Amino acid sequence: IGNSLKFFLSRDEGGNLYRQKSKALAITLLICLFVSLINPYGLELMLYPIKLISQKSIIDHIGEFQSPNFHHLLLVPYKYVLLLMIVLIGILKKHLEVTEILLTIVFANMALFSQRFIPLFCIVVAPIFVRNAQWILNQGRRRFVDLFQRKSSDLCLMDASASGYLWLVLGILIVALAVATNRIEHKFDESRKPVEAVHFLKKALLKGNMFNDDEFGDYIIYSAYPQYKVFIDSRIDTYGVDHFKDYLTMVYFKPGWEKVIEKYKINWMILNSDSILSRYLMERKDWRLIYSDRVANIFMRNISDK
Known part of the structure; x- marks a missing residue:
């Protein structure tokens, strides 16, 4: 365009x-x-x-499709990149090309509408900023420009002096050293994921269909599939609108939630320990708490009490 x-x-x-x-x-x-x-x-x-x-009913409940919340620390860098580009457009309005202006406006709008587009915005505006950096430096104070160029030259000389594969080998050695000294380890955050609860499930061998918190679904698939098949996971869009609406009926404790249980023949549930539904089931005689920790509660249905 x-x-x-x-x-x-x-x-x-x-x-x-x-x-x-x-x-x-x-x-x-x-x-x-x-x-x-x-x-x-x-x-x-x-x-x-x-x-x-x-599908608004799905989009409104998927975090990556939400507008960015600048109260979150992870989004602070994006906020300053956005502000920097606004300032640069004002300074460089006579030097920016039409294509650069259009790209900045389109991708800024996309990133403000949905935070999943923030990486694309940063990728697009980075070369625009770099292309105009020299002109900006030339307009600055000579003392600052000279200092910047001197430091840049020093870094170039340092890089040129590193012959062959020095940086590559050095990087591999650092990673290998970190692994050897257990500085790098792969594990799930037990304060957020139902790690211990899934250990229990593997031993308990529960029968029947489950209902689960969507944030737990990913970990259950990773750790316990195909032994257990989840009701839903974070890939909400793949389950369809009707299925997701049934999920919301359950977790938000809406009228008709018991009909959802009958529809899917749910025999047990693994829920966030602090969820509304979890607290309510503790008061029900037809549901029995069989496992509990600070992350997850597991309830088994008492069929005989119906």
Whole structure:
């Protein structure tokens, strides 16, 4: 789009270059669209993202589709990158190309609408910032510019002096040393994942269909599949709207939650220990608490009490 605008707005021979770029990009786009149709689901897979976005009942409950919450520390760097780009647009308004402005606006809007697009925004604006960095430095105070360029030259000399595969070998040695000294380890956070509860499940060999917290589903699949099959996991969109609505009816304790139990023939549940449903089941005689820790509660249905 940016190259097309440049072609229409250009009044010199340079417009032909933008026309050629637009043509090449358009052909590439058509080829990519055609190739992407070569998949087991054809056009249906191409339309899936559009269908997903249109399903508001699902989107509103998926964290990565929510707008960024700048109260979270993980999003602070993005906040400052966004503010920096706003300042740069004001400073560089006469030096930025139309394509750069369009890319910044489009991806900034996407990132503000859904936090899953924040990495794409940063990838797009990084080369824009780098391309204009030299002009910004030249407008700054000479003392600061000289210091920056001197430090940059020192780093270049240091890098040039490292012949062969020094940095690669050094990186491998550091990682190997960290592994050998147990500085790197792979484990799940037991304060968030039902690690101990799943250990119990593997030994208990519970029968029948389960109902589970969606955040527990991923770990149960990882640790206990195919012994246990989950009701849902964090891939909410793959289960469909109706299934997800039934899940919400259960976890939010909505009218008709007992009908969901009958519909799916649920015999036991693994829930967050502090959830509303978990606290309610403790008061029910037709559900029995068979395991509890600070993360998860497991309830078994007392069929005979119905």
